[in-house]
Amino acid sequence: MEHRQEQSSKATGARKDFIRIRNVSKHFGDFVAVDDVNLDIGKGELFSILGGSGCGKTTLLRMLAGFEIPTAGTIEIDGHDVTNLPPYERPVNMMFQSYAVFPHMNVEKNIAYGLVKDGINKDEIAKRVDAMLELVQLGDFRRRKPAQLSGGQRQRVALARALIKKPKVLLLDEPLAALDKKLREHTQFELMNIQYELGITFVVVTHDQEEAMTLSSRIAVMDKGRFRQVGTPKEVYEFPENRFVAGFIGTINTFRGRVTAINEETISVHSDELGLSLPALGKHAVEIGQEVDIAVRPEKIFLDRDRPTNDEDTILQGVVDDLGYLGNRSLYRIRLPGGRIIQASSQNRRRSVTRFLEWEDKVWVSWRPRSAVVLID
Amino acid sequence: MNRTSRLITSILAFGYAFLYVPLILVVVYSFNDSRIATVWGGFSTRWYGELLRNDQVLDAAFLSFRVAFMSASMATILGTMAGLALARFSRFRGRTLFSGMITSPMVMPEVITGLSLLLLFVSLQQLTGWPGQRGFSTITIAHTTFAMAYVAVIVQSRLSSMDESLEEAAMDLGGRPLRVVFDITLPLIAPAMVAGWLLAFTLSLDDLVIASFVSGPGSSTLPMYIFSKVKLGVSPDINALATLIILFVSAGVLIAWLVARRARRVA
Numbered sequence: 001m002e003h004r005q006e007q008s009s010k011a012t013g014a015r016k017d018f019i020r021i022r023n024v025s026k027h028f029g030d031f032v033a034v035d036d037v038n039l040d041i042g043k044g045e046l047f048s049i050l051g052g053s054g055c056g057k058t059t060l061l062r063m064l065a066g067f068e069i070p071t072a073g074t075i076e077i078d079g080h081d082v083t084n085l086p087p088y089e090r091p092v093n094m095m096f097q098s099y100a101v102f103p104h105m106n107v108e109k110n111i112a113y114g115l116v117k118d119g120i121n122k123d124e125i126a127k128r129v130d131a132m133l134e135l136v137q138l139g140d141f142r143r144r145k146p147a148q149l150s151g152g153q154r155q156r157v158a159l160a161r162a163l164i165k166k167p168k169v170l171l172l173d174e175p176l177a178a179l180d181k182k183l184r185e186h187t188q189f190e191l192m193n194i195q196y197e198l199g200i201t202f203v204v205v206t207h208d209q210e211e212a213m214t215l216s217s218r219i220a221v222m223d224k225g226r227f228r229q230v231g232t233p234k235e236v237y238e239f240p241e242n243r244f245v246a247g248f249i250g251t252i253n254t255f256r257g258r259v260t261a262i263n264e265e266t267i268s269v270h271s272d273e274l275g276l277s278l279p280a281l282g283k284h285a286v287e288i289g290q291e292v293d294i295a296v297r298p299e300k301i302f303l304d305r306d307r308p309t310n311d312e313d314t315i316l317q318g319v320v321d322d323l324g325y326l327g328n329r330s331l332y333r334i335r336l337p338g339g340r341i342i343q344a345s346s347q348n349r350r351r352s353v354t355r356f357l358e359w360e361d362k363v364w365v366s367w368r369p370r371s372a373v374v375l376i377d
Numbered sequence: 378m379n380r381t382s383r384l385i386t387s388i389l390a391f392g393y394a395f396l397y398v399p400l401i402l403v404v405v406y407s408f409n410d411s412r413i414a415t416v417w418g419g420f421s422t423r424w425y426g427e428l429l430r431n432d433q434v435l436d437a438a439f440l441s442f443r444v445a446f447m448s449a450s451m452a453t454i455l456g457t458m459a460g461l462a463l464a465r466f467s468r469f470r471g472r473t474l475f476s477g478m479i480t481s482p483m484v485m486p487e488v489i490t491g492l493s494l495l496l497l498f499v500s501l502q503q504l505t506g507w508p509g510q511r512g513f514s515t516i517t518i519a520h521t522t523f524a525m526a527y528v529a530v531i532v533q534s535r536l537s538s539m540d541e542s543l544e545e546a547a548m549d550l551g552g553r554p555l556r557v558v559f560d561i562t563l564p565l566i567a568p569a570m571v572a573g574w575l576l577a578f579t580l581s582l583d584d585l586v587i588a589s590f591v592s593g594p595g596s597s598t599l600p601m602y603i604f605s606k607v608k609l610g611v612s613p614d615i616n617a618l619a620t621l622i623i624l625f626v627s628a629g630v631l632i633a634w635l636v637a638r639r640a641r642r643v644a
Contacts (some may be wrong), residue, residue, distance in 0.1 A: 065545075065549060067545055086548070087545070087548045087553045088549070088552060088553055093549055094545075096545070096546055097541040098542050100540060100546035101545045102543060102546075102561060104565060113547065113560075114551050115549060117551035117552050117556070161550065162550075165550065165551070181453050233538055352620065
């Protein structure tokens with residue numbers, strides 16, 4: 001089965017809709033876990049599905065793996081309809097959140113399991129297991145039982161075991177959640193390298209936005225069983241399409257207002273709260289008088305002791321309400337005249353013991369029109 | 378040593394004495410040379426020799442072991458299946474009811490279990506002619522029914538502490554469901570099955586009440602034999618027999634405990 005699929009994937013080449021998810025829903029009784037979802041994932045992509053717990057991301061992944069059958073809709077992988085195929089007949093392998101390394105088998109046997117089940121001959125299995133052990137650098141541990149391995153090593157066994165069958169798609173369920181921070185950063189890059197080397201399509205499910213941002217070529221942000229935005233990490237971060245995505249990924253300051261003018265590149269929004277007009281980059285179709293949110297990321301806000309001179313910018317005056325020193329950067333909470341508090345952050349480029357700003361210091365807050373985005377829903 | 382800890386030590390000593398002094402007495406008196414069981418007449422192992430020459434005892438012991446072996450094996454198979462069904466096929470109708478019902482033989486008074494099984498066997502005989510004679514087969518079936526509840530509970534608890542994604546991972550890698558049971562599930566619950574088998578074996582060996590109900594003439598288990606002998610007065614060879622049984626059962630419990638401990642370490 002595997003060989004036939006390999007051939008057909010070569011024939012089709014790289015394609016944008018290698019995985020086609022069409023109108024897929026999954027209901028558990030009255031609960032709708034996944035709600036009429038459409039998605040295309042290209043061949044060789046490292047795609048992340050990002051969302052909070054209970055958003056349906058794991059259910060979607062389990063439908064790709066074959067552990068759940070969709071209530072409605074179809075799933076195609078490389079042109080074949082796999083919607084109702086059981087997991088053992090899909091050209092897909094999965095790395096589980098718990099790693100699910102078989103505790104009664106040693107590292108070698110764990111990795112070989114998938115090939116043994118396919119009835120591949122012993123020499124071939126030995127060769128491929130050796131190659132996998134080298135790939136994940138576990139050659140010295142081949143006879144160890146999982147109980148004698150560290151968490152990071154177990155994760156690599158799980159990865160090797162899932163990759164050895166050369167699946168068309170590798171599914172990863174919170175691949176890094178069980179590792180500590182240092183190891184997580186290291187493993188992140190290792191995963192990306194392996195993905196690049198093998199060219200296998202990766203679909204990662206995660207609740208960790210940072211993980212999704214660094215790992216993926218594209219991200220789908222999911223909430224309540226639906227995608228709220230699908231795009232590259234940059235698109236999702238810099239141009240969030242709605243309030244949910246803006247709030248879920250990173251922190252953001254939002255101001256409510258009414259559209260007063262629509263120009264070619266920008267629109268103007270009047271905020272009653274601040275008592276002034278805010279220019280922003282207009283990406284959505286809006287109407288005069290429509291109520292929208294203007295959103296600005298904390299790192300795009302400049303803080304100055306003297307009034308900035310660029311008149312195009314939005315300029316406000318405030319007072320430092322609170323500040324936090326994080327080593328590489330500092331976080332500030334600035335209280336505006338109306339009592340509204342906004343967040344700003346700045347890189348600590350200079351080495352200094354004294355602070356640039358202190359509590360209750362007066363400060364000028366400004367940002368470029370291009371830094372502000374319009375959110376309509 | 379202060380006063381509180383002395384108090385605690387004596388309470389502990391009393392508690393254990395309460396549990397074990399009777400057993401120790403039996404063991405001590407099994408080496409009593411005197412014919413009167415309650416009077417000490419010097420050390421001797423002659424009752425053990427006499428026991429081995431007593432055909433009735435040997436027959437009863439042989440029957441007991443055969444019954445225990447068969448019923449433990451059957452209980453392990455059935456109990457494992459029940460445990461698997463209850464722990465893994467999670468969403469079938471009436472699961473809670475079934476799971477409650479499987480444990481009911483554990484709390485049901487043995488007299489009632491025995492009586493109901495006797496009624497079953499009698500009416501079965503009237504309807505089908507089987508069992509023509511109550512003995513080995515009926516006792517085995519009776520013991521299987523109540524021992525299987527224990528096995529099911531042990532297996533179920535082992536399964537529920539086991540990561541379900543292990544089985545999913547095996548299926549994901551190409552194992553068909555039945556293969557996965559043999560590759561993954563059974564090896565991992567094997568310690569629980571061994572522990573369950575040993576428990577079922579000792580339970581069957583111990584049982585007097587249910588066996589009394591469902592056995593027929595000429596087929597007495599060891600506990601039945603002892604009980605009938607004691608009714609006529611305690612004879613020293615019974616002490617010797619009791620000592621052997623204590624030895625055997627403790628060994629069984631010890632092995633079961635060791636197996637269970639090893640299983641916990643692996644998981």
